[in-house]
Amino acid sequence: MLRSIRGSSLRQIQKRFNSTSVAATYFPQEPAQPVLQTESIPGPKSVALNKELGEVYDNHATYYVADYFNSLGNYISDADGNKLLDVYCQISSIALGYNNPELIKAAKSDEMVNSIVNRPALACFPSTNYKQILEEGLLAAAPPGMDRIWTALSGSDANETAYKAAFMYQHAKIRGDKPFTEEEIKSSMENKTPGASDMTILSFDKGFHGRLFGSLSTTRSKAIHKLDIPAFPWPKAPFPELKYPLAEFEAENRAEEQRCLDALESIIETAPTKVAAIIVEPVQSEGGDNHATSFFFQGLRDITKKHEVLFIVDEVQTGVGASGKMWAHEHWNLTSPPDMVTFSKKFQAAGFYFSNPDLQPKLPYRQFNTWCGDPSKAILARGIYQEIVKHNLVDKTAQIGDYLYKNLTTILSKYPHIVSNLRGENFGTFIAWDCVDANVRNKILLDARKLGLNMGGCGDYSIRLRPTLVFEKKHADIFLGILESVLAKA
Amino acid sequence: MLRSIRGSSLRQIQKRFNSTSVAATYFPQEPAQPVLQTESIPGPKSVALNKELGEVYDNHATYYVADYFNSLGNYISDADGNKLLDVYCQISSIALGYNNPELIKAAKSDEMVNSIVNRPALACFPSTNYKQILEEGLLAAAPPGMDRIWTALSGSDANETAYKAAFMYQHAKIRGDKPFTEEEIKSSMENKTPGASDMTILSFDKGFHGRLFGSLSTTRSKAIHKLDIPAFPWPKAPFPELKYPLAEFEAENRAEEQRCLDALESIIETAPTKVAAIIVEPVQSEGGDNHATSFFFQGLRDITKKHEVLFIVDEVQTGVGASGKMWAHEHWNLTSPPDMVTFSKKFQAAGFYFSNPDLQPKLPYRQFNTWCGDPSKAILARGIYQEIVKHNLVDKTAQIGDYLYKNLTTILSKYPHIVSNLRGENFGTFIAWDCVDANVRNKILLDARKLGLNMGGCGDYSIRLRPTLVFEKKHADIFLGILESVLAKA
Numbered sequence: 001m002l003r004s005i006r007g008s009s010l011r012q013i014q015k016r017f018n019s020t021s022v023a024a025t026y027f028p029q030e031p032a033q034p035v036l037q038t039e040s041i042p043g044p045k046s047v048a049l050n051k052e053l054g055e056v057y058d059n060h061a062t063y064y065v066a067d068y069f070n071s072l073g074n075y076i077s078d079a080d081g082n083k084l085l086d087v088y089c090q091i092s093s094i095a096l097g098y099n100n101p102e103l104i105k106a107a108k109s110d111e112m113v114n115s116i117v118n119r120p121a122l123a124c125f126p127s128t129n130y131k132q133i134l135e136e137g138l139l140a141a142a143p144p145g146m147d148r149i150w151t152a153l154s155g156s157d158a159n160e161t162a163y164k165a166a167f168m169y170q171h172a173k174i175r176g177d178k179p180f181t182e183e184e185i186k187s188s189m190e191n192k193t194p195g196a197s198d199m200t201i202l203s204f205d206k207g208f209h210g211r212l213f214g215s216l217s218t219t220r221s222k223a224i225h226k227l228d229i230p231a232f233p234w235p236k237a238p239f240p241e242l243k244y245p246l247a248e249f250e251a252e253n254r255a256e257e258q259r260c261l262d263a264l265e266s267i268i269e270t271a272p273t274k275v276a277a278i279i280v281e282p283v284q285s286e287g288g289d290n291h292a293t294s295f296f297f298q299g300l301r302d303i304t305k306k307h308e309v310l311f312i313v314d315e316v317q318t319g320v321g322a323s324g325k326m327w328a329h330e331h332w333n334l335t336s337p338p339d340m341v342t343f344s345k346k347f348q349a350a351g352f353y354f355s356n357p358d359l360q361p362k363l364p365y366r367q368f369n370t371w372c373g374d375p376s377k378a379i380l381a382r383g384i385y386q387e388i389v390k391h392n393l394v395d396k397t398a399q400i401g402d403y404l405y406k407n408l409t410t411i412l413s414k415y416p417h418i419v420s421n422l423r424g425e426n427f428g429t430f431i432a433w434d435c436v437d438a439n440v441r442n443k444i445l446l447d448a449r450k451l452g453l454n455m456g457g458c459g460d461y462s463i464r465l466r467p468t469l470v471f472e473k474k475h476a477d478i479f480l481g482i483l484e485s486v487l488a489k490a
Numbered sequence: 491m492l493r494s495i496r497g498s499s500l501r502q503i504q505k506r507f508n509s510t511s512v513a514a515t516y517f518p519q520e521p522a523q524p525v526l527q528t529e530s531i532p533g534p535k536s537v538a539l540n541k542e543l544g545e546v547y548d549n550h551a552t553y554y555v556a557d558y559f560n561s562l563g564n565y566i567s568d569a570d571g572n573k574l575l576d577v578y579c580q581i582s583s584i585a586l587g588y589n590n591p592e593l594i595k596a597a598k599s600d601e602m603v604n605s606i607v608n609r610p611a612l613a614c615f616p617s618t619n620y621k622q623i624l625e626e627g628l629l630a631a632a633p634p635g636m637d638r639i640w641t642a643l644s645g646s647d648a649n650e651t652a653y654k655a656a657f658m659y660q661h662a663k664i665r666g667d668k669p670f671t672e673e674e675i676k677s678s679m680e681n682k683t684p685g686a687s688d689m690t691i692l693s694f695d696k697g698f699h700g701r702l703f704g705s706l707s708t709t710r711s712k713a714i715h716k717l718d719i720p721a722f723p724w725p726k727a728p729f730p731e732l733k734y735p736l737a738e739f740e741a742e743n744r745a746e747e748q749r750c751l752d753a754l755e756s757i758i759e760t761a762p763t764k765v766a767a768i769i770v771e772p773v774q775s776e777g778g779d780n781h782a783t784s785f786f787f788q789g790l791r792d793i794t795k796k797h798e799v800l801f802i803v804d805e806v807q808t809g810v811g812a813s814g815k816m817w818a819h820e821h822w823n824l825t826s827p828p829d830m831v832t833f834s835k836k837f838q839a840a841g842f843y844f845s846n847p848d849l850q851p852k853l854p855y856r857q858f859n860t861w862c863g864d865p866s867k868a869i870l871a872r873g874i875y876q877e878i879v880k881h882n883l884v885d886k887t888a889q890i891g892d893y894l895y896k897n898l899t900t901i902l903s904k905y906p907h908i909v910s911n912l913r914g915e916n917f918g919t920f921i922a923w924d925c926v927d928a929n930v931r932n933k934i935l936l937d938a939r940k941l942g943l944n945m946g947g948c949g950d951y952s953i954r955l956r957p958t959l960v961f962e963k964k965h966a967d968i969f970l971g972i973l974e975s976v977l978a979k980a
Binding site for chain 2: 049050052053055056057058059060061062063064065066067068069071076079090091093094098099100103104106107108110112113114115116117118119120121123124125126127128130131134135139147148149150151153154155156157160163164167168171172180184185186188189190191192195196197198199200210211212213214215217220222223224225226227228229230231232233234236344345348360361362363364365366367368369370371372376380
């Protein structure tokens with residue numbers, strides 16, 4: 001199944017692989033290849049279990065019912081005993097593979113058990129060990145220049161609490177040291193200005209930032225997420241539509257990014273009410289794995305600085321190593337850090353980072369809720385972070401990403417009538433490509449599943465890779481082999 | 491410290507107590523009374539730890555730093571080794587006491603460990619055991635007439651996903667079997683009608699339903715929660731302001747409730763856009779522990795049925811036994827169940843119950859997010875539920891609530907110049923009273939804390955009780971003793 005790539009670049013990449021396999025250390029029993037037990041997936045047990053589940057729980061989106069007791073490393077098991085190589089990983093989560101032994105240790109620790117059975121209302125009764133848990137984990141992993149954290153429960157929750165911080169910050173700047181006025185207090189209780197803000201959060205066309213009411217108002221990826229749900233009248237700006245390969249279309253792409261920057265600045269300048277913050281993903285993931293260059297993101301930083309708009313980077317999907325850096329926005333070499341960076345998925349903990357203490361309201365009970373995070377998730381995130389550091393998994397992900405990208409370049413080039421626009425060069429395993437249409441995309445996903453490969457789509461006709469951080473050359477070769485055999489028959 | 495109450499009612503109550511103490515079974519080492527190590531609380535260690543925490547995390551609302559390793563049963567330990575009798579319990583959570591041995595077993599189980607390290611994207615890859623976990627726990631605990639569940643992550647999240655279900659349901663009723671129109675699809679992406687809904691969720695004055703953008707738009711308890719945050723222009727209706735004791739003011743209270751029902755119906759009838767749902771708490775908790783009678787709630791059910799408005803009961807704080815019934819709305823004997831009931835806190839899991847399958851959208855990815863709940867929390871909730879059943883803790887809570895209420899009647903009546911309006915008769919331990927003003931309330935809370943009693947406020951000048959479900963006569967007597975000594979000196 002090995003792909004053959006000629007030339008020195010592959011040899012250079014291969015030399016960079018450590019001789020020891022972290023996956024083999026973690027998972028001596030990891031399957032050597034997919035194990036197929038049923039003709040199709042979902043198999044009969046999966047179908048039966050899903051039908052039962054549907055009697056009590058919304059199961060419209062089920063792929064198949066998974067057996068997490070028999071899943072291991074990069075292989076997810078289903079209810080029928082099929083074991084699939086998983087490059088989707090619970091929509092970009094599962095950082096260290098299924099049933100990672102070090103995380104099992106963390107999950108069995110006294111600290112974890114204690115945090116589960118005594119879940120605290122963290123903002124009122126923080127635990128003696130919470131700062132230590134944060135410092136040894138989530139905060140140690142913080143993006144450069146960010147030393148404060150707000151812990152939340154999901155990506156949507158992380159973004160919405162970041163939005164709240166942005167609104168409170170912008171109003172505090174106007175209000176200064178003056179107290180709230182009677183009119184503000186009274187009108188806020190009526191959901192009216194001036195107490196309720198008429199400021200906005202600006203997001204980008206095809207961006208995805210969550211599904212609660214504030215976050216969904218900034219989500220612009222697909223109508224199915226938004227139909228029938230009330231939304232705030234917040235602005236959106238165009239996101240660059242780049243042409244691939246990037247090197248070939250440098251001038252056009254630069255012009256496209258400048259067009260989008262100009263449009264953004266114009267929207268900010270002419271908006272009827274102040275834009276409190278903009279939010280952007282380093283790669284628009286649900287929207288189709290749309291990339292932009294450092295030029296564009298530096299432009300966002302410059303424009304937001306100039307207009308005193310906060311700059312929120314949504315790293316819910318890109319964060320924690322997958323891009324070949326701990327945080328994808330580190331690829332940009334910004335002249336000054338973003339104002340807030342949100343996270344979730346791969347840490348299985350959620351929240352946002354910031355450095356400006358003014359983004360923390362001065363009064364209690366403004367940024368507040370009962371839980372204010374979850375120590376058990378922060379403990380798990382610490383375990384994930386420490387393993388990433390110990391095994392140098394961010395660099396390893398950069399290396400395996402290069403290997404995948406180069407091989408995919410070769411493979412996809414053989415099937416230009418069905419696949420194109422490979423994306424994610426020098427961006428770890430955060431790789432995607434387009435299919436000619438949604439039907440072809442969906443057929444490729446299903447055919448691959450039949451051969452034991454679990455992939456996920458994004459956008460209207462794209463396929464995205466979201467493997468673990470212990471996805472190695474042996475896994476890549478199996479993946480490439482299955483993909484090529486599927487493409488060959490498509 | 492025993493309160494002396496004469497007459498047969500106390501003897502009857504005492505006879506109803508089981509001779510065995512569940513608390514003593516769970517916690518043979520539970521302190522017999524508060525343990526005080528420092529002059530004031532927070533003590534020096536708590537102050538130092540909190541200062542450190544404040545360097546990285548918003549700690550404006552900290553009471554003191556808690557030591558959850560040394561907390562046990564009904565006693566919370568702080569960083570200085572003080573052990574306080576806790577009748578606030580992480581804002582109405584901690585159902586079975588700190589470090590409950592049965593929950594520790596659940597937390598150490600293979601199922602729990604597996605669910606923590608392999609957190610699934612439940613709607614795409616549900617686990618083989620998820621239905622069983624739900625059926626043995628959360629669903630077994632479901633309110634009468636409700637057999638379906640949506641799992642979420644917090645009370646706010648539970649309410650917002652319930653709102654989304656309500657909006658999608660109401661639009662589907664209008665749309666029928668027709669597909670979305672092009673105009674709906676296009677306008678939804680612009681956050682505009684008709685694709686984005688202009689329907690509303692109606693809530694009640696002083697209600698609290700969470701702090702994300704949709705839930706905060708229905709929260710009407712305090713301006714500090716809402717100031718500077720954008721809000722939807724959704725309607726609110728008056729909530730009855732009852733006079734206590736209820737038996738004395740029956741006619742006035744009935745008239746007040748009828749006034750509020752009439753106002754609600756008028757708002758629904760004259761609203762510029764359709765009210766999709768109303769949401770109400772059985773007891774407005776954050777808003778000051780405001781009760782209403784079954785007459786009022788039956789009226790809400792009748793009006794909502796008549797106008798085809800959905801009726802959501804927010805049991806985030808009242809649910810899971812504290813009211814002396816598993817769900818507080820069971821006190822109402824409604825002629826037909828609510829449409830949705832939301833839950834969180836005492837189950838440490840969140841979501842909503844419903845029975846009408848039409849509240850589940852027909853298409854995938856409408857009610858959807860990455861996690862769609864958390865099996866580890868559902869496992870914990872199962873453990874909590876099974877212990878509640880095993881030890882008959884709902885009935886026991888009803889009994890100890892009666893004991894508390896009767897004794898509080900006696901005690902508070904001695905200090906009518908500072909405390910009044912005792913609430914929560916025949917409503918388990920969900921008891922509260924007013925203080926003459928906020929200063930007196932806050933002084934009572936602080937004085938009690940100095941004597942080793944952890945209480946919480948609500949509303950502008952009220953004190954609420956939210957003990958565990960294993961709060962027994964011995965704890966009640968200590969609580970009553972401390973409270974009386976504080977009131978005597980106030």
